[in-house]
Amino acid sequence: MLKADLNERITRTDVGTPMGEVFRRYWIPAVLSEELPNPDCPPIRVRLLGEDLVVFRDSNGDVGILDAYCPHRQAHLFWGRNEECGLRCVYHGWKFDITGQCVDMPNEPPESNFKHKVKITSYPCWEAGGIVWTYMGPPQAQPPCPDYEWLRAPESHRYVSKTYEDCNYLQALEGGIDTSHSSFAHNNNLQDKNALRTRATAPKLEVHKEDHGFTYVGIRDLGDDGVYVRAYQFVMPAQQMRGSMTNWSTGESEEHPTINGHIWVPVDDEHCVVYNWMYSADPNHPLPRDYCIKHETLFGRGPANTLPGYRLARNKSNDYMIDRENQRTKTFTGIQGVNTQDFALQETMRPIVDRSKEHLGSADAAIIVARQLLLEATRDVEAGEAPRGVHPESHRDIRGCDHILPRDVSWQEGLAGELVARF
Template sequence: MHISAELNKRLTEVGPGTPMGEVFRRYWIPACLAEEVGPPDGAPIRIRLLGEDLVAFRDSAGDVGLVDAYCAHRRAPLFFGRNEECGLRCVYHGWKFDTLGNCVDMPSEPPYSKFRLRVSIKAYPTHEAAGIIWTYMGPTELMPPPPDYEWMRAGADYFRIDKTGEPCNFLQAIEGGIDTAHSSFAHNNDLENPRLLRTLDPHPRLEVDVKDYGYTYASLRNVSKDSVYLRVYQFMMPFQQFRGGLLDMEGNKPKVPAINGHMWVPIDDTSVWVYNWMYVADSSVKVTDQWWDEHEHAMGRGPQDFVPGTYWLKASPENDFFIDREVQRTKTFTGIEGVNTQDYALQTGMGRIVDRSKEALGSTDHAIQAARRLMIEAMEDAEAQRPLRGTDPATYNKVRATDMIVPRGSDWRDVSKEAVQAYW
């Protein structure tokens, strides 16, 4: 499908009143990690989400508020506010707001004044689950049930999550994630090993099945005369991918029985939070902190990879993601360390918002084209006030992703049927 400059603009802008912005506002989306807001009465934090400036705070009762970043009085910044006695108090004139945005105290006005009853600030509902503060930013009457992905039910012993900032538009980040063919090249981190599953067949066959939540898509690589490397992914509208763990060539079981994925949540038009999660497929293996740290280091997002005190990587467009040309010549395809860092280098190198009108898409781009069609459909549905795919948990809460070695000639839907059913 051809993406014109006008359509690209509709697909990539996420501020209030924009078509895609209204799509995101019809879903529960991550506002921040729960760890960021800290304990009750702790310091408020700045949040920028879908182009809106907000602050989040946990009140005395433990409830999380997500409110306008500025006081209703003279627009002073509430980031400097005092979080006390179930409210956030502006330090300019003492006006205090609760988690619902109501003004509950106005000490700069006479005691008999009822002015505060007519004053409020923007506030969005929150839902805390699976290490995330979720929020819904759309019309109250269209609010869907809270999210219920399988990974949210796995529990602390079997699940981990973190996030990373990326300086580009959300859509090119999503499209980088759901593009399976690039892993044969960009993520070939061992040029001397000709038996890597993804490099044995660098032109996988892709098939897409549209679902009520988004779509299931399969990547099939011929890795021997008798076998196929099958990856069954899930794309959950509007911003999430599930994928299975890597397989060992000696058998059909993952080295670590893990399912992982990302949520790409727009900060604004030109930057995105990437939430990275992983959970084990059943209760036979627990996720240790050591394993998670090693996994994150391999991805390029271990603790040592971040600018201290932030969720932004030290590797960036400004330093060319620390590319090492000698490593590129002799050891890895990109010369960039860390799987996700490789992705970020390519996605941000396209520019903050890529010009899709200049693309030449091929046979391995079916999943990308399917995602674009669903995004266009979602914009149309939101404008017509119709239900959107993936807002009903019953459509997605029983599915997962998988990786398998399967016999050549087998139907991927049949052989993966049990493997893509939720355990948790």
């Protein structure tokens, strides 16, 4: 369980909240690059950490993130004209560049210098890995841009998507770092008793704190066949990395071994956006596009599975299209899509979970440590210190993986070469 005051401390992310200030010390995803396909394309609305923003790509191809409301009369800049290296409010014509500086006031006299005195809130942007990243914290605390391995992988080896989720970021994140639930919620073939996670439903967890966050492994005893070890990385403040080299059912090597992960970005206290990424585990083998679409479809977030706004077609309004007969005879949940199964459970816990009512066990070790690190980060920021994992050297050389190992080989020995970046 987590006391109510501590639960409030790490779930609330608006301006001035302890956890909100933590998120504002990191570079976080703002939008996918595909959402701003061309210079001077239409601006888009974005809400991050409780702030209403507008994002646009200017005539030079550079991206700006501004306060959504014009400082003149508070009209929303989503309606603005994106033209000639600036976003022009359509109410009175005030125009702002990507730094937030007002560069034109056509409703003021030509001799007026008023425009030089007006600047709207803006946040720095950086584009990498198919994502526009932003930093929303104090300028003096701005860290270098992140250097995750998946950002260094070439476009031919990488795939990125996102989904909108109707719950607080923390319960979504905790679902991602909970390895034991996959034996149940993601059991999509009740008849297959040989699936790795069906054969061993109670993994032993080991969690080791690191500069980037922590490394954790789920170890499943397969008897004479050895042990199935899945090694994850939790990167502060809200990213998970894991390997997908072994087929869940057969134990054979995947046709296209990948490293996968998620970043959970708070929209506000009751909503978040999940950035889903994967890249080829082998620099010599690109990631086929058709494989990526097949993977996304399996997870319920493929092109045919999503609605405008990156929302899942199977959602709370239609009970995630649960099929009770399918649940009785074929799958554990009766819900189609691995991602959809997670959303069904996470979104209906209530918008923000009351963790004072929980009863955690040994299978929840990673969740317990994640909460410890998030609380640690709030204290570090309040003390004027940089939180864990904010600098690139802490995370640039890590990756996740999974393998079946002989019983007499420790995971540290067996996975030593697999947990190191290759790009």
